[in-house]
Amino acid sequence: MRILVTGAAGFIGSHLAEKLARQGHTVVGLDCFTVFYPRQLKELNARQLSENGVSILPLDLACDELGAAVNDAEMIYHLAAQPGLAASASFESYLRDNFVATHRLLDAARHSPNLRAFINISTSSVYGSNATGDEQSEPRPTSWYGVTKLAAEQLVMASQREAKLPACSFRLFSVYGPRERPDKLFPTLIRCLLTDQPFPLFEGSEFHERSFTYVADIVDGLAAAITKWEACCGQIINLGIDSSITTGEAIRIVQSIMGKPANIQRYPHRQGDQARTQANIAKARELLNYNPTTEPADGLRQTIDWYTEHMTGHFAQWPPGRHAEV
Numbered sequence: 001m002r003i004l005v006t007g008a009a010g011f012i013g014s015h016l017a018e019k020l021a022r023q024g025h026t027v028v029g030l031d032c033f034t035v036f037y038p039r040q041l042k043e044l045n046a047r048q049l050s051e052n053g054v055s056i057l058p059l060d061l062a063c064d065e066l067g068a069a070v071n072d073a074e075m076i077y078h079l080a081a082q083p084g085l086a087a088s089a090s091f092e093s094y095l096r097d098n099f100v101a102t103h104r105l106l107d108a109a110r111h112s113p114n115l116r117a118f119i120n121i122s123t124s125s126v127y128g129s130n131a132t133g134d135e136q137s138e139p140r141p142t143s144w145y146g147v148t149k150l151a152a153e154q155l156v157m158a159s160q161r162e163a164k165l166p167a168c169s170f171r172l173f174s175v176y177g178p179r180e181r182p183d184k185l186f187p188t189l190i191r192c193l194l195t196d197q198p199f200p201l202f203e204g205s206e207f208h209e210r211s212f213t214y215v216a217d218i219v220d221g222l223a224a225a226i227t228k229w230e231a232c233c234g235q236i237i238n239l240g241i242d243s244s245i246t247t248g249e250a251i252r253i254v255q256s257i258m259g260k261p262a263n264i265q266r267y268p269h270r271q272g273d274q275a276r277t278q279a280n281i282a283k284a285r286e287l288l289n290y291n292p293t294t295e296p297a298d299g300l301r302q303t304i305d306w307y308t309e310h311m312t313g314h315f316a317q318w319p320p321g322r323h324a325e326v
Contacts, residue, residue, distance in 0.1 A: 001226065002114070004073035006030045006105065007080035008049065009042040009056055011179045012121070012172070015219045016077060017054045023223065027053070030069055032060040034097070036082065036089065037181055044310075045179055061101035066108040075117045076109060077222065078102065078156075083181065084145060091144050098148035099155070106159050117229050118156065118167040119222065124211075124240065124277050126150040126171060131277040135171070135236045142274075153236070160234055168232045170222060173240025173279040177215030177299060178306035186300065189251060190307045193258050198265035202273070206248035209276040211240040214299035217292035224288040231287040240279025241292045253300050 003020050007013040008029025021027045029049060033039050046056045057069055061080055070076070082089055082097035102120070109118055124131040126149055128140035141147045159165040176186050192199040221239040225232045255261050284290035 001074050001116075002026045002028075002072055003075045003077065004028050004030060004069060005054075005077045005079065006061060007078075008054065009033065009046045010037060010079065011177075011181055012175055012215060012218060013077075013079040014045040014049055014179055015177070015215050016079070016222055017049055018052050019219050019223055021049075021052045021054050028069070028073070029054050029056040030059050030061070031056055031080065032064075033058060034082075036093075041179075041182065061105050062096050066105060067111070070105070070108040070112050070115075072114060073109075073112060074114050075119070075226065076105070076115065077119045077121065078105060079121045081121075081149065081152075082145070084183070089144075094144040094148040098145075098152050102152040102155055106155060106165070110159070110163060110165060116166060117225070117233070118159075118165055119225055119232075120153055120156040120167065120169040121222075122153045122169045122171045122236075123149050124171055124173045124238070124279070125274065126153065127274075127277075129273075129275045131173070131274060132280065134280045135238055135283055157234075157236065166229075166233050168225065168234060169236045170225075171236065171238050172218055173211040173213050173238065173277050175213050175215050175218050175240075177303050178310070180215075180303070185247065185250070186254065186303055187307060187311075189254050189262060190258070190304055191311075193254070193260055193262060194308065194312065197263075199262040200265050200267060203266050203268055205273065206246060206251065208247045208273065209244040209278065210247060210250070210274075211242070211244045211277050211279040212250060212296050212299070213240040213279070213292060214294035214302075217241065217294050221284060221288055221290045221292075224290065228288050235283070235287065237284050237287065238279050238281050239284055239290065240277070240281060241294075242279050242281050244276070244278040245296060250296060250300070253297055254304065257297075257301050257304055 009031035125146035
């Protein structure tokens with residue numbers, strides 16, 4: 001199958017594109033190499049994808065012509081987005097890169113003669129402060145990120161309902177692993193421990209609960225949609241691990257594996273953060289036979305090993321940023 005993956009040079013997108021290519025699909029990636037994510041690190045991902053037969057088109061969904069990239073695609077995985085709760089990101093950037101970009105991609109997809117499936121990647125942030133219910137739970141986002149991702153998801157599902165576009169949406173929970181964005185919790189913690197720098201943490205965030213889900217488990221669920229498409233079409237589906245630990249517990253696991261304590265530097269509470277996530281994945285288990293198996297200690301050990309081996313020489317390229325995003 002010919003598959004287009006947007007955001008393919010990023011964290012989850014690069015892992016998904018690799019897996020699909022290994023399964024024998026013809027995969028083309030699309031990425032705009034935004035300055036929000038250090039370009040040098042995305043280029044490292046892109047080179048690894050190229051070695052696996054995945055080419056990357058440098059296109060911006062919000063403004064570039066998309067017809068040529070979309071026309072041959074039989075399936076589209078849409079992961080490109082302005083992520084997180086970064087203080088440096090404006091509302092306009094979330095609106096542009098989450099809502100407008102999705103609208104333009106959908107418009108191009110509607111005119112694609114070959115499209116069989118459009119898979120939107122959403123987030124547990126649409127649920128708001130406490131993301132513990134099933135897919136029927138009322139969305140109550142508390143951040144620009146959550147608001148614009150929910151709006152983008154509804155654009156996709158409206159196209160499915162009204163225009164009969166074959167589409168579904170996955171809401172992902174607290175994904176971590178190799179290639180994760182450098183401003184996130186675990187890459188920041190690992191870097192600080194390796195370089196003996198203070199570890200920045202928002203006040204109170206160590207008590208937040210998270211369904212920390214290893215990226216390979218997420219990618220398994222997303223890839224399963226190909227063979228389970230009839231069951232997925234028209235659905236919104238949670239993907240994550242159906243257990244949670246506190247951020248403090250996760251920090252202690254990393255400290256134990258690396259054999260040293262972090263020098264925590266605290267900053268004021270951040271507005272819009274989620275207090276608790278615990279993925280309800282009953283629907284994913286039923287429709288996809290989804291079964292995440294990676295426990296945090298195992299996934300974090302693999303993540304630490306990868307960063308130690310591959311990223312130590314690239315820390316100078318990481319943005320200094322004072323806060324670690326959970």
